[in-house]
Amino acid sequence: METYCKVLIVDDEMLVRQGIRHLLDWESEGFQIVGEASNGQDALDMVKRLEPNLILTDIVMPVMSGEELVRVVKGLYPEIEIVVLSSYGEFEYVRSTFQNGVADYLLKPKLDANSLLAVLKKTVQGMPAFRHMEFRNDKGQSVDYVLDKLISGYAMEIDSAEMGTQFPYPCFILFVADIQESSSSSLMKRNEEWIETLLKGLVQDAGQPFIIRRLSHQDSHIRFLLNTEDAGRMDAIHVGEQVVDAGVRGGSSFYVALSQSFKRVEELHDVYTQDILKVLDHRFFLSDQQLLFADELMEQEENSDTFDSEAFAAELNHQDFQEAFERLSRYVASMPGRLDTDMFEFKSFLGHSLFNIIVALLHFHYEARTLDEAKYEYFRAIHEAKHIGEVRALLAKFLNEATDCVTGNKTSAPGIQKILMYLDEHFTEPLTLTEVAKQFHFNPSYLSNYFTIHNKEGFNEYLNRIRIERACELLRDTSQMSISEISALVGYSDHSYFTKVFRKLMGTSPSHYRKK
Numbered sequence: 001m002e003t004y005c006k007v008l009i010v011d012d013e014m015l016v017r018q019g020i021r022h023l024l025d026w027e028s029e030g031f032q033i034v035g036e037a038s039n040g041q042d043a044l045d046m047v048k049r050l051e052p053n054l055i056l057t058d059i060v061m062p063v064m065s066g067e068e069l070v071r072v073v074k075g076l077y078p079e080i081e082i083v084v085l086s087s088y089g090e091f092e093y094v095r096s097t098f099q100n101g102v103a104d105y106l107l108k109p110k111l112d113a114n115s116l117l118a119v120l121k122k123t124v125q126g127m128p129a130f131r132h133m134e135f136r137n138d139k140g141q142s143v144d145y146v147l148d149k150l151i152s153g154y155a156m157e158i159d160s161a162e163m164g165t166q167f168p169y170p171c172f173i174l175f176v177a178d179i180q181e182s183s184s185s186s187l188m189k190r191n192e193e194w195i196e197t198l199l200k201g202l203v204q205d206a207g208q209p210f211i212i213r214r215l216s217h218q219d220s221h222i223r224f225l226l227n228t229e230d231a232g233r234m235d236a237i238h239v240g241e242q243v244v245d246a247g248v249r250g251g252s253s254f255y256v257a258l259s260q261s262f263k264r265v266e267e268l269h270d271v272y273t274q275d276i277l278k279v280l281d282h283r284f285f286l287s288d289q290q291l292l293f294a295d296e297l298m299e300q301e302e303n304s305d306t307f308d309s310e311a312f313a314a315e316l317n318h319q320d321f322q323e324a325f326e327r328l329s330r331y332v333a334s335m336p337g338r339l340d341t342d343m344f345e346f347k348s349f350l351g352h353s354l355f356n357i358i359v360a361l362l363h364f365h366y367e368a369r370t371l372d373e374a375k376y377e378y379f380r381a382i383h384e385a386k387h388i389g390e391v392r393a394l395l396a397k398f399l400n401e402a403t404d405c406v407t408g409n410k411t412s413a414p415g416i417q418k419i420l421m422y423l424d425e426h427f428t429e430p431l432t433l434t435e436v437a438k439q440f441h442f443n444p445s446y447l448s449n450y451f452t453i454h455n456k457e458g459f460n461e462y463l464n465r466i467r468i469e470r471a472c473e474l475l476r477d478t479s480q481m482s483i484s485e486i487s488a489l490v491g492y493s494d495h496s497y498f499t500k501v502f503r504k505l506m507g508t509s510p511s512h513y514r515k516k
Contacts, residue, residue, distance in 0.1 A: 003129075003130070004027065004030060004031055004032035005030060005031050005032070005053045005054055005120075005124050005127075005130050006031075006032050006034045006050065006051065006052045006053045006054070007026070007031050007032065007033050007034065007052060007053070007054050007055070007056060007120075008033075008034060008035050008036075008037065008043060008046060008047065008050060008052035008054070008055045008056070009021065009033060009035070009036045009037070009056050010036075010037045010038075010039070010040065010042075010043040010055060010056065010057035010058060010061070010066065010069065011036075011038070011056075011057070011058040011061070011085065012038050012039055012058060012060075012061040012062060013058075014038075016058070016085075016108065017036045017038075019111075020056065020111070020116075021033055021036075023111070023112075023113050023116060024113055024116065024117060029117060029120075030124075030130075031054075031120065034050045034052055035050050035052070038061070039061045039062050039063040039064055040057070040061055040063065040064025040065055040066060040068055040069035040072075041063045041064040042063075043055065043057065043064075043069055044064070044069060044072060044073070047073060047077065047080070052080065053080065053081065053124075053127065053129070053130070054080065054081045054082070054083065054120070054123060054124065054127075055069075055073065055080060055081075055082045055083070056083050056085060057069055057070070057082060057083075057084060057085060058084075058085050058108075059084060059085070059086055059087070060087070066084060066085075070082055070084070070100050070101070070102055071100045074100050074101040078101070079127075081103045081123050081124075081126070081127060082101070082102050082103060083102070083103055083104050083105065083106065083119055083120070083123060084102050084104075084105040084106070085105070085106055085108050085111070086105050086106070086107055086108065087107070087108055087109065103123045103126070104119045104122065104123055106119055106145070107144075107145075107148055107216055109216075110144045110145065110148065110216065112144075112145075114145075115144070115145035118145070143162065143163070143166050143213075146158060146163075147213065147215055147225065147265070147268065148215065148216045150265065150266060150268040150269060151215055151216070151223070151268045151269055151272055152269065153269040153273075156266075158265070158266065163265060166211070166213075167211055167213075167227040167265065168211070168227070169209065169211065169227045169228050169229050169232075170229065170230060170263060171227070171228050171229060171230050171232060171233070171261045171262075171263065172225060172226065172227055172261065172262050172263070172264075172265060172267075172268075173225075173226040173228065173232075173233060173236050173258060173259055173260075173261055173262075174223065174224075174225060174226075174258070174259035174262075174268070174271050174272060174275070174276055175199070175223070175224040175225075175226055175236070175240065175256070175257075175258055175259075176221050176222065176223050176224075176256070176257045176259075176272075176276045176280070177191075177195055177221070177222040177243070177254050177255070177256050178220055178221055178222075178254055178255040178256075178257070178280055179191050179220050179221075179222060179252075179254045188217060188220075188222070191222060191252070192214060192217060192222050195222055195224075195243065196212070196214050196224070198242075198243055198246055199212050199224060199239065199243065200212055202239045202242050202243070203235070203239060208228050208229050208231060208232035208235045209228060209229065209232075210226055210227070210228045210232065210235075210236075211226070211227035211228070212224055212225075212226060212227075213225045213226075213227070221276075221280075223272070225265075225268070230261070233258075233261050236258060237258060237291075237293070240256045240258050240291050241291055243256055244256050244290045244291050247290075248290075253290070254290070255280060255283055255290050255291075255292060256290065256291050256292070257275075257276045257279050257280050257292045257293075257294065258291070258292070258293055258294065259271045259272075259275045259276055259294050260275060260294055275294035276294060278294065279292045279293070279294045280292065281343070282338075282343070283387070284343040284346075284385075284386070284387055284388060285335055285336055285337060285338050285341070285343070285387075285388050286336070286337065286387065286388075305330075305331060305334040307327075307328075307331045307349070308327070311327065312324055312327055312328065312353070312356075313356070315327065316356060316357065316360040317360070319360075319364055321357075321360075321361075321402070321403070321406050322403075322406075324357070325357075325399045325402065325403065328353055328395070328399070329395065329396070329399060332350070332388075332391065332392055332395050333392065335388050336388050336389075347382050347383060347385070347391075350382055350391065350395070351378075351379045351382055351383075354375065354378055354379075354382075354395075354398055355375065357398075357402055358371055358372050358375055358402075361402065361405050361406070363424075364417060364421070365416065365417050365420045365421075365455075366405045366406055367405060368402070368405045370401075371398075371401050371402060371405060374401075378394060378398055381394050382394060416450070416451070416454035416455055418440070419436065419440060419447075419451065420455070420462070422436065422439065422440075423436070423462065423463055423466065424466060427463060427466050427467050427470070427490070427491050428467075428470075428489060428490055428491045429491060430491060430493055431463060431491065433447060433448060433459050433460070436459070447459070463491075464501050464505065465505065467490045467491050467492065467501075468490075468501060468502055468505045468506065470490045471486055471487070471490045471498075471502065471510070472506070472513065474486045474489065474490070475510060475513055475514045476514075483495070483499075483510045483511060483514070486510070487499075487510075498510075
């Protein structure tokens, strides 16, 4: 009696299931399809009843996903082998299934009989019950399957003769278009087909012969492998320029990255991850160019400009604003072309630096309320900036406004600044208008008028506000101190007066504020 490897097919699309069923003469190859399921839950019920040896499953399905099905089956039936059927954009899900013991995966859009049979044969030969099986056919893996495995980082045995037939020239170039706005699989497919048609048309006019092979796309990356003569890279660059220009004319702006030339197709994964991804990750620092070359970007030397945060903070604290602004501007001006900085870290750093400037201006009582109100718009624009040129323009605008705050308004008069700073530093002491006037050699009534003219609050209003703000911090953060102790600590010798002022400014009593 002949022994078959029993297979269960799981996919929510009936046409896919039927296509797989009719892709092979299953029994002649030593396999038997024992059932089909449209979701993971139905498949799990069938596993108990049909006892399959191998499951072919989709990833994205209703009721129970393939990812969950893999986890449950491998937990309950570890002897059952599972092969995942994946669409282009699902590789992260596929990666997670391998952690739960998946044997292999296949791309559904490029599923063919040879690739499917090769994976089945390899999987079954690792199962003790079927090691004796002799496969009647010896169909090899398709070139598309091999290339997909290689670019994903899997080691593959390559049929050199077959590869030589498909790629007769000695030089390979990886061509990747990053289509940021493509979200749906149908839109991505249309872009793939459009670029492939365009490429094939353009290389006919090139001086060198080209073989073009479309690879599986990864996220927003449409990938092609070019095979040409050693001298063909200049033509590949020219073709890349024409593809970018055609995209701009068609209203579809995208980035194109070209790898260095390489000799062995086995290098595909390293070229993609170390050259292409690197240059695409750093395109923010490459001004607004859309054609990127991995071999033209040099690593920064060890003595690349770094930002001295301590010096910047000291300049702000000493009101050396011009020096601080110039320091920040010089550093941002040094960023184009750099590969030693992450885009997100840089944007976060810049937003933080702008925030510190605003805090310093307000702390020293410069009229920076308009700039403070605009800060979130600046943060948003920095976050959404596509390249370093946009950020440099935003910084220049911000620093011009910050400079105006320092030099162009009467509330930054040196006299009132010194008085406000004195109050900020000594508000915990029992200050009075008379004592402060004496400190600055003013008549008390003149100080009162001067204060009102140059500040939006009067002397007592300002002093009470900064004292109550400090009291609120202590009430929130300190549970060991009594309210009486806090009132004394922030400069009020009369506890009842402190409570009266607190209620007036905060709308509630200190004790109720602490409870809230």
